[in-house]
Amino acid sequence: xxxxxxxWWLPGVFSMLLPCGMYAQPHPYxxxxxxxxxxxxxxxxxxxxLNPSTARSDSFDILHYNIxxxxxxxxxxxxxxxxxxxxxxxxxxQSHILFDFFHQDASxxxxxxxxxxxTDSLHLGFSHKGNLLQVDFPESLxxxxxxxxxxxxxxxxxxxxxxxxxxNEQGYIYNLGIGISSIPPNFGKVWYPCFDSFSExxxxxxxxxxxxxxxxxxxxxxxxxxVVSGDTVVRSxxxxxxxxxxxxxxxxxxxxxxxxxxxGVYGPVDVRLTAKPSDTAKMRTSxxxxxxxxxxxxxxxxxxxxxxxxxxxxxxGALEIxxxxxxxxxxxxxxxxxxxxxxxxxxxxxxxxxxxxxxxxNDMWLKEGPAEYSSHLMTxxxxxxxxxxxxxxxxxxxxxTEAHVKDKGFWPLSPVPDSVVYGSHTYYKGxxxxxxxxxxxxxxxxxxxxxxxxxxxxxxxxTPEQFRDTLAASTGVxxxxxxxxxxxxxxxxxxxxxxxxxxxxxxxxxxxIYLRQLLRKRNQFYHNVPLDITLFGExxxxxxxxxxxxxxxxxxxxxxxxxPVNIILNRYNRLNQARMEHxxxxxPQQSIPSVVPFVNFRIFKEALSDTARIRIxxxxxxxxxxxxxxxxxxxxxxxxxxxxxxWPENARLAAQLNYVGAKPDDLDYDLFQKTESxxxxxxRPDVSAxxxxxxxxxxxxxxLTNGAGSIRINRLLPGHYAFAKGDKLLSLHExxxxxxxxxxxxxxxxxxxxxxxxxxxxxxxxxxxxxNGSVCMQEVMNSSxxxxxxxxxxxxxNGIYLLRLRSFxxxxxxxxxFAIIR
Numbered sequence: 120x121x122x123x124x125x126x127w128w129l130p131g132v133f134s135m136l137l138p139c140g141m142y143a144q145p146h147p148y149x150x151x152x153x154x155x156x157x158x159x160x161x162x163x164x165x166x167x168x169l170n171p172s173t174a175r176s177d178s179f180d181i182l183h184y185n186i187x188x189x190x191x192x193x194x195x196x197x198x199x200x201x202x203x204x205x206x207x208x209x210x211x212x213q214s215h216i217l218f219d220f221f222h223q224d225a226s227x228x229x230x231x232x233x234x235x236x237x238t239d240s241l242h243l244g245f246s247h248k249g250n251l252l253q254v255d256f257p258e259s260l261x262x263x264x265x266x267x268x269x270x271x272x273x274x275x276x277x278x279x280x281x282x283x284x285x286x287n288e289q290g291y292i293y294n295l296g297i298g299i300s301s302i303p304p305n306f307g308k309v310w311y312p313c314f315d316s317f318s319e320x321x322x323x324x325x326x327x328x329x330x331x332x333x334x335x336x337x338x339x340x341x342x343x344x345x346v347v348s349g350d351t352v353v354r355s356x357x358x359x360x361x362x363x364x365x366x367x368x369x370x371x372x373x374x375x376x377x378x379x380x381x382x383g384v385y386g387p388v389d390v391r392l393t394a395k396p397s398d399t400a401k402m403r404t405s406x407x408x409x410x411x412x413x414x415x416x417x418x419x420x421x422x423x424x425x426x427x428x429x430x431x432x433x434x435x436g437a438l439e440i441x442x443x444x445x446x447x448x449x450x451x452x453x454x455x456x457x458x459x460x461x462x463x464x465x466x467x468x469x470x471x472x473x474x475x476x477x478x479x480x481n482d483m484w485l486k487e488g489p490a491e492y493s494s495h496l497m498t499x500x501x502x503x504x505x506x507x508x509x510x511x512x513x514x515x516x517x518x519x520t521e522a523h524v525k526d527k528g529f530w531p532l533s534p535v536p537d538s539v540v541y542g543s544h545t546y547y548k549g550x551x552x553x554x555x556x557x558x559x560x561x562x563x564x565x566x567x568x569x570x571x572x573x574x575x576x577x578x579x580x581x582t583p584e585q586f587r588d589t590l591a592a593s594t595g596v597x598x599x600x601x602x603x604x605x606x607x608x609x610x611x612x613x614x615x616x617x618x619x620x621x622x623x624x625x626x627x628x629x630x631x632i633y634l635r636q637l638l639r640k641r642n643q644f645y646h647n648v649p650l651d652i653t654l655f656g657e658x659x660x661x662x663x664x665x666x667x668x669x670x671x672x673x674x675x676x677x678x679x680x681x682x683p684v685n686i687i688l689n690r691y692n693r694l695n696q697a698r699m700e701h702x703x704x705x706x707p708q709q710s711i712p713s714v715v716p717f718v719n720f721r722i723f724k725e726a727l728s729d730t731a732r733i734r735i736x737x738x739x740x741x742x743x744x745x746x747x748x749x750x751x752x753x754x755x756x757x758x759x760x761x762x763x764x765x766w767p768e769n770a771r772l773a774a775q776l777n778y779v780g781a782k783p784d785d786l787d788y789d790l791f792q793k794t795e796s797x798x799x800x801x802x803r804p805d806v807s808a809x810x811x812x813x814x815x816x817x818x819x820x821x822x823l824t825n826g827a828g829s830i831r832i833n834r835l836l837p838g839h840y841a842f843a844k845g846d847k848l849l850s851l852h853e854x855x856x857x858x859x860x861x862x863x864x865x866x867x868x869x870x871x872x873x874x875x876x877x878x879x880x881x882x883x884x885x886x887x888x889x890x891n892g893s894v895c896m897q898e899v900m901n902s903s904x905x906x907x908x909x910x911x912x913x914x915x916x917n918g919i920y921l922l923r924l925r926s927f928x929x930x931x932x933x934x935x936x937f938a939i940i941r
Contacts, residue, residue, distance in 0.1 A: 176319045179216060181206045182265065186311050187326040190333060190371055191351060196275050196287045202311040203269045208260040218270075219308035219315035220252035221277045230309070231274035238268045245270075252312050270312045277309040282435060285310050290395070291372045292333060293433050295445060296365035302537045304480055307364025317476040318580050320361035325369055328353045332373035336393050336431055338443040360425070360441070361578060366473055368440045370431045375399050381410040381428075384417040393431040394448070401451040402432065405458040408501055412463040415500040416493060420470040421570040424577075428466065437461060439468030439490075459501065460494040467493030470573055478580035481534035483541065485586060488532070488549020489569070495550065508692050511554055515695040516717050518547045519611070519739050524784045529609040529640040533583040551695040552605045556590075558693040559601050559649055564594040583607070600646040600669070610641025611697035613740055614650055614668060615761075616686050617806050617890065617919050620866045620938055628682045630654065631866075631940050632675040633919045634668055635890065637740035639697040639757070644670050653690045656681035672890055674917050685763065687734070697739035705731040705766075713775075720760060721775040722835065731766030739786075742841055743890065745921050746809035746934060747801070750846035754801055754810060756789050759841035772835040776800070778842050781826030790842055791826045797844045800830045804838040807936050812845060860933035862922055866940040869913040873922070873935075875902035883932065885910065886923045895920065915939045 185203035192198070206216070221230050236243040236254050244255035252270070260266060276285030279298035283306050286293055298306040305315040313319075324342075327335035330351040334344075339358030346352050358367075370393075377392040377399050390409060394402045409428070417423060425441040436447040444465045450458055471493075472486035495514070499507035522543035523529045530536065530544050532552060539545070557565040571593025572586060581589070587602045604612070617633040632652065636644050646669035654662045654677070662679040689696060699717040707728060713721045718737040741756035766772065778798070780791030791798065798820060802813040813832065820828035832840065861874035873885070881903040887896040887910075895915060900908045917939050924933040 175217060175314050176316065178208070178210055178213060179206050179314070180209055181314050181319050181321045183322045183324070184311065184313065184367070185324040185326075186369075187328070188310070188369070189328040190287075190292050191328060191330045193287065193292070193331065193333070197273060198276060198285075198310070199273045200311065201269055201271045202313075203267055204312065205265055205267045207263055207265045209263070211262050212259050214259050215253055215255045217248070218252045218254070218312035219250065219305075220247070220270075220272075220312040221250050221306075221309040222247045222252070223250070224277055229274065230277045231272050233312075234271045234273060236268055236270050238266070243268065250308065272312070277306075279306070283438075286434065289434050290332070291370070291432075291434050292329075293370040293372075293431075293445065294368050295433075295436070295438050296368060296440075297438060299541050302480070302540070304540060305363075305365045307367060313364045315364045317363050317365070317478060317480075320363050320578060322361055323358040323367050325356045325358075326353055327355075327369050327371060329371050333371040334374060335369055335371045336374045336376065336443070337369050338367075338429070338440055358442075362441060362473065363476055366438070366440050368438070368443065368445065370433065370443065370445070372432075374431065377403055381413055383410075383413055383423070385422040388413055388423065389427045391427055391429040391442075393429065393443070394451075395432065398432060398448060398451055402430075405451050405453075405455065406430070406462060407455070408459055408497075409462060409466075411501045412459070412466050412493075412497045415463070415496045416467050416470060418500075419493075419496060419566050419569055420467075421573050423469055424474055425469050428469075430462065430465075437465050439465050439472050441469060441473050444468075459497055463494045463497035464490045474573060474578065475576040476580050478582050479534065480540050481537065482532075482583055483535070484532045484545045484549035484552075485581065485583065487541075487545045488553045491546045491550035492553035495554070511551075511692060511695065512699065512717055514547055515551050516699055518543070518551050518695070519697065519699065522548055523640070531609045532606045555605060555694055556598075556601065559598070560590075560594055560596055564596060568594040568596075604643070604645040604648075608641055608643055611639040611739065612641065612645045612648075613637050613639070613697035613738060614648070614688055615738065616688060617672070617743070618936075618938060619683065619686055620940055621682050622940075623682075624678070627678045627680055630677045630679060630683050631917070631938075632677065632686065633938065634673045634675060634688075635743065636669070636671050636673075637697065637738065637742075639740045646670065648694070651689050651691060651693055652677070653687045654679060654683040655685040655687075657684050672918060687763075698736055699739070700734065700736040702732075702734045705733060718760070719777065721777075723773040723775070725773055726769070726771040727766070728769060729767045731764065731770060731772070733762070733764040733766065736761040736763075742810075742839065743806065744810060745888070745890070745892075746803075746936060748809045748811035750812050750848070751799075751801055751810060752797065752844040753790065754843040755787065755841050757786050759839055761839050762835065763837050774832040774835045775829050776832070776840065776842070777827075777829045779827050785826065787826070787842060790844055791828075793824070795820045795823045795826065795828055797846070798828065798830070799843050799845045799847050800832065801841050801843040801845070802836075802838055804836070806839070809934070810839075810841070810843075812843075812847065813840070818847070860922070860924060860935040862935045862937050866938035867912055868939070868941050869911065871910045871912045871922075871937065873900070873908040873910070873924075874906070875900070875908055876906050878902045878924075879932070880926055882927060884925045884927065886925065887912070887915070888921045888923060890919050890921070900924075912939060917941060 183205040188198055188200040223229050233245055233252055236245045246253050278284035280300050282299035283295040283297045294310055296306045297304045307313045308315040325337050335354040337356040339356040342355035342357055344352050344354045373395055374393045375396045379390050381388045381390050392402045392406055427442045429442045430444045430446040432448040433445045436445040438445040467490040471489040477485040495510045498510045526539040526542040526544050535544055568590040572589045575589050583606055587598050591598050614634050614636050617635040619632050621628045621630045647667050649665055650668050652664045660681045664677055666675050701716050701718050715722055715735055718735045720735050737760055739758050742759045744754045778787040779785045780787030798818050800813040800816045801810045803810045815833040817831040863872050883900045885898045885900045886894055889895050919938050922935045925931055
């Protein structure tokens with residue numbers, strides 16, 4: 120029988136220090152860069168390791184690691200170490216145990232080698248099996264009895280080729296427990312034998328031996344310092360809360376601590392900033408608003424369970440080590456706002472990533488999405504709602520423009536491919552979707568739900584399905600549609616107003632709004648989306664509503680005390696959609712920058728006698744093109760603009776739109792991938808009118824084959840604008856009269872009348888088509904019998920329809936758009 124040994128200190132081996140560091144979004148510049156180091160596809164050998172690493176936790180329960188590590192060979196970068204591992208078997212009949220242990224890299228260079236394995240005084244057999252260490256026992260282990268073994272080893276710990284691992288450079292020694300280019304990414308194994316997964320948690324004791332200017336400053340309670348000789352010391356720490364291997368870390372340098380206490384929501388919070396003496400003042404300044412980050416996280420997620428909030432400088436980072444977050448020293452030279460985003464993100468990992476962790480690395484957004492969104496919540500707490508909305512919009516703009524480029528595709532959040540585990544989708548789209556979750560639940564339930572997940576899943580792993588179900592149980596809100604639409608499927612959706620009709624009813628107005636959902640890089644429509652609708656009256660009256668909508672087309676009926684003349688959807692940016700927008704006021708005396716933020720639009724004030732109120736929306740999805748005039752070959756299937764607002768009739772505003780379509784990822788590749796010849800701009804005043812060639816525009820193409828150029832709108836009008844291919848000469852003329860068709864009443868209830876005066880033929884085929892393209896009705900019309908033709912439309916449901924008039928040789932003669940409202 121194996122004897123159980125409990126020993127706090129292993130004689131003869133001294134633990135050394137290794138700095139902690141990494142922020143689950145790595146890149147050595149600033150917070151907009153380190154999320155872009157994508158990992159590789161998973162190798163066959165790694166695939167074999169991945170599931171067993173997690174499955175081993177069903178066979179053994181690791182209770183405690185007591186790590187003694189010697190860091191005194193600074194120039195050679197070798198370590199000598201002994202790790203005592205206490206565990207208990209969970210199933211009977213086991214006579215060996217496998218630990219993750221990084222023995223050799225991809226080029227077969229030896230990294231760590233085990234020298235011996237002991238239990239008490241008994242030597243155990245062991246063998247390296249790739250990057251696994253197998254320890255053999257002379258007999259089967261007793262069920263549920265605590266066992267201790269000690270592995271003695273040496274070597275040069277592995278450092279990831281891109282980011283993470285065990286690092287000895289520039290006067291710092293530390294470890295980052297994630298390897299960005301490695302699958303699985305868990306990197307406890309590069310410096311001690313362990314069960315290296317998010318699932319397995321244990322407590323730790325560290326004994327770090329160092330010399331010269333290096334002294335260990337680690338997570339946990341400081342147990343004391345022992346002088347070995349001269350400037351060689353052993354510093355010891357105990358971390359008594361169970362954590363997974365990737366957030367177990369050491370750090371050593373000539374550090375100095377700055378300690379203070381923050382008065383938090385739940386009482387005093389100890390804060391420690393650790394840096395080299397030359398950096399402590401800069402670090403204190405950079406972290407001047409750390410209290411706001413603590414308050415924001417505790418407000419939304421509940422009390423901090425890790426005690427001290429601590430950060431330690433490292434050469435790269437950052438990483439969410441509890442009590443000792445690895446923080447890149449170069450950040451101390453960055454602006455305060457950049458530091459605030461980073462340290463708020465890392466602090467949020469105390470809740471998302473440390474207290475609870477994703478079960479699978481392919482669901483990394485479960486910790487990175489909330490953490491990145493927490494940097495926005497920090498902005499809201501520090502600078503208010505307007506600054507928060509700006510941060511959210513900046514994030515969404517990045518997601519729309521860059522995420523698919525950086526990650527080489529449009530991916531669901533769960534699961535992401537191995538190659539983009541630490542990519543832009545995980546961080547930035549993860550944050551965008553967290554913002555949408557807040558909109559779906561509302562602030563009160565969002566806070567309750569996020570706290571409920573923390574309480575229910577504490578000190579364990581969770582899956583997206585568990586996240587969904589625990590949120591639903593905590594809030595009483597079913598979130599299946601939300602997760603199906605925004606987590607488990609790729610791409611984006613946006614709601615636009617297709618048309619609006621109002622009728623007086625008693626003392627109010629009954630407004631019927633037809634909504635259309637447009638899609639970008641997805642083929643499934645969103646459902647049960649809480650959409651804000653803002654309606655405006657002629658005299659600046661405003662009526663606010665939130666409705667639940669979904670599907671391709673939807674009809675919303677609202678009652679309000681005035682007749683609405685304008686509508687805005689999602690005005691307050693509670694939802695991230697495939698839309699960017701900017702509202703602004705322009706005055707005659709004001710000097711304005713021509714570039715309008717977020718909407719890829721430039722505006723020029725040429726003459727303005729009074730105040731102009733302008734809203735520009737950039738819709739990142741193709742517009743409805745069922746109504747279009749002569750001369751248009753094809754309209755952009757990827758985006759268009761909506762310009763609204765009010766400005767004096769004598770005002771002259773101009774605008775410029777740039778197109779880029781050289782590469783498949785470019786927004787205008789569908790139109791301009793081969794040639795820009797026949798590039799035009801099309802316009803419609805609203806969705807009820809056909810698209811036609813814009814009356815007054817100038818194309819500046821340069822080369823016609825590089826896919827890039829600009830179109831100047833010489834006189835900007837309210838309405839919709841889109842890039843297209845067609846005949847520019849038609850911009851010199853109005854829409855030909857023969858293409859217009861009068862139908863009435865509009866909206867109709869049961870009967871629809873078609874004005875037949877002036878039609879070139881006597882007989883036609885009349886088609887009524889729904890907005891999803893299906894033919895609802897078809898009749899033959901003889902225009903010679905009367906000046907109007909009557910159709911019974913009582914079988915049609917409420918909605919918007921397209922009426923098409925075709926000749927018997929199938930030429931489209933005229934078309935009109937009408938609504939059915941009952």
